[in-house]
Amino acid sequence: MRKIIHIDMDCFFAAVEMRDNPALRHVPIAIGGARQARGVISTCNYPARSFGVRSAMPTSQALKLCPHLTLLSGNMDKYKAASTQIRHIFARYTDQIEPLSLDEAYLDVSDCALFQGSATRIAEDIRHAIVSETGLTASAGVAPNKFLAKIASDENKPDGLFVITPDKVADFVKTLPLKRLPGVGSKTAERLSQLGLHSCADIIAAPLALLIKHFGAQADSLIKRSQGIDERPVCSNEQRKSLGVECTLEHDLLQYTECVETLSQLLPQLQRRLEHYSNTAAGRITPIQKVGVKLKFSDFRQTTVEKQGQPLQLDKLLPLLDEAWQRRQQQGVRLIGLQIGFKTAALHQMALPF
Known part of the structure; x- marks a missing residue:
């Protein structure tokens, strides 16, 4: 099994703005469309999230939830510069880096000799380097594969670390809600719920014929993920899809x-x-x-x-x-x-x- 770290920056665009303007740190802010435009929220800080504001939400809806929301148009050049700085930090630990966006990436540290090969300590050191060199915080997940590492990085947000060791995989996925599996959107989650399938343990106990009947080719992925299996390697060639x-x-x-x-x-x-x-x-x-x-x-x-x-x-x-x-x-x-x-x-x- 591999040693995979998933790094996810905390409210990245908003965090860069708060770093550069400390007056914004404790007020609800969002990067997105102007009040007069029919735009959507790109990201928002945690004070804004406490009002129910979320990424991909229409700006008009966000302003109804939080009328005093501070809207910023954003500065992509500034965000790209911060992302490049973070990528250079990753490269100190491994060349197996798969960026998912400007603010998150997978790292395969299976061959990294630092800290006696401890992926947990490597992740801690990466997070420390990011905050000390960029002034931004990151959450990290450590696991034997990509999908578990990504789920783990969301467990202790913001500015947190969560580790799933190989011997803990079975217990972790047993109670994991199916809606958290990659590829399970709202419609699939609704169909699963209608069949009485809510957790990974439910998938393992379900008849194979039932899963194939209702989910076709997706049944194979559901079964594998429900057992904590993900064979995808970290792809460092950055091939655009x-x-x-x-x-x-x-x-x-x-x-x-x-x-x-x-x-x-x-x-x-x-x-x-x-x-x-x-x-x-x-x-x-x-x-x-x-x-x-x-x-x-x-x-x-x-x-x-x-x-x-x-x-x-x-x-x-x-x-x-x-x-x-x-x-x-x-x-x-x-x-x-x-x-x-x-x-x-x-x-x-x-x-x-x-």
Whole structure:
């Protein structure tokens, strides 16, 4: 088994703003759309979360929950600089680093000789280095695999550490709610609950035929995760899986032709991003596998229609848009997105002793 650390920065964008302006530390703040815009909250600090404000929440809803919320537009260059500084800290311990975003990453420290190979002490040292060198706090999870490490990092947030040793895996997952498993969204969690399946122990006890009937290919993942099994290695090649652009509209679109016009404006933006990515080392060897169109409706439902082998051309995208449009249930469209997925190589790695 591997020794995996998942590092998750605490309310990263907001934390950078509070570090640079101490007056913001004890007031509810959020990075997101302006009051007049139809934006969403990117992240918020813990005082804002006490009012129920959350990431990905519409700004209008956040302001209803917390009328005195301080909204900041954010500074991506500043956040990227802090992320780069943190990445350099990771590199002192291992070259097996898999960034998930600017504020979180997996580290495989199986071969790290520091602290007699103790992953727990390595994680503690990483957290100490981050706070002393950047002024930001991070939470960490330590476990024999990626999915358990990610769950562990959320156990003692903020500024905490949680360790799941190999001998504790079975007891930990036994009572773990299924909604915390990767790939189990709200709809899947609801279906599981309707079948009387609430924890990982329930999955292990359930008949295989029942799981296959209701969840198909997903049944295999449910069974493995419910036993604490995750064979995925930490992938340090940073191969991009997707690329996309989207636009939250100032007013709901009620006509299909308006959606076509917006999609035609998004297409050149995505083509420019793809051209820029193609000029990188990874982009030159990553072929496009699929293209998709995403719509979010007035009631905040969203749908994505994808097709493999599709050229990135407007006339080829219109059938995807049309299919997504048919799912609107008389609702207007508040967001339109366009995305491409890349082919990714399957990687394998031998397990190492914990």
